[in-house]
Amino acid sequence: xxxxxxxxxxxxxxxxxxxxxxxxxxxxxxxxxxxxxxxxxxxxxxxxxxxxxxxxxxxxxxxxxxxxxxxxxxxxxxxxxxxxxxxxxxxxxxxxxxxxxxxxxxxxxxxxxx
Amino acid sequence: xxxxxxxxxxxxxxxxxxxxxxxxxxxxxxxxxxxxxxxxxxxxxxxxxxxxxxxxxxxxxxxxxxxxxxxxxxxxxxxxxxxxxxxxxxxxxxxxxxxxxxxxxxxxxxxxx
Numbered sequence: 001x002x003x004x005x006x007x008x009x010x011x012x013x014x015x016x017x018x019x020x021x022x023x024x025x026x027x028x029x030x031x032x033x034x035x036x037x038x039x040x041x042x043x044x045x046x047x048x049x050x051x052x053x054x055x056x057x058x059x060x061x062x063x064x065x066x067x068x069x070x071x072x073x074x075x076x077x078x079x080x081x082x083x084x085x086x087x088x089x090x091x092x093x094x095x096x097x098x099x100x101x102x103x104x105x106x107x108x109x110x111x112x113x114x
Numbered sequence: 115x116x117x118x119x120x121x122x123x124x125x126x127x128x129x130x131x132x133x134x135x136x137x138x139x140x141x142x143x144x145x146x147x148x149x150x151x152x153x154x155x156x157x158x159x160x161x162x163x164x165x166x167x168x169x170x171x172x173x174x175x176x177x178x179x180x181x182x183x184x185x186x187x188x189x190x191x192x193x194x195x196x197x198x199x200x201x202x203x204x205x206x207x208x209x210x211x212x213x214x215x216x217x218x219x220x221x222x223x224x225x226x227x
Contacts (some may be wrong), residue, residue, distance in 0.1 A: 033214060039117045043158065045217075102163055
């Protein structure tokens with residue numbers, strides 16, 4: 001069964017460092033998303049991406065965040081200068097051509113900022 | 115922002131009995147609702163969904179009910195199995211071009227053998 005894969009599974013970084021989280025969405029999906037879950041809190045939407053551009057973003061997704069689809073398979077989330085409060089589980093998701101229906105999530109990348 | 119609310123953080127049910135998980139929403143522009151299951155250290159896994167034009171959708175042991183007038187949906191699992199023990203998230207999607215999901219805070223379901 002096709003699945004969304006994410007790397008790394010866990011990254012520890014120092015405050016102020018840049019972090020790149022990588023995702024390989026399901027191959028025939030065209031909509032891509034990043035969500036995050038801070039420990040003990042709900043899953044929160046960060047950004048959606050379609051046709052090589054951001055289609056929606058939340059207020060969490062400020063100038064420190066960026067997304068990119070550098071090739072035909074990868075979808076990345078970059079945090080330029082990490083803060084302590086960026087520590088969270090980051091989930092990548094993708095959905096079908098129409099963007100309707102369910103989102104398929106990866107297993108997440110745990111980011112710990114020290 | 116509490117557009118999707120799951121007021122019960124936890125629920126314990128005996129194996130074989132029915133589990134009922136509840137979810138309320140405030141945004142009348144939501145037109146599609148989903149339930150996800152999440153195990154520790156894994157991503158959310160899609161379970162079942164319902165469009166706002168329906169009031170019930172069934173898939174095996176899982177049934178979702180939608181009451182639009184009350185802005186309430188529920189997930190019924192029957193019979194409950196120990197493997198169903200997980201956190202269950204209710205999620206909603208708005209109409210129009212926005213396709214992102216708004217999640218509730220989750221309910222930890224424990225099915226006791």
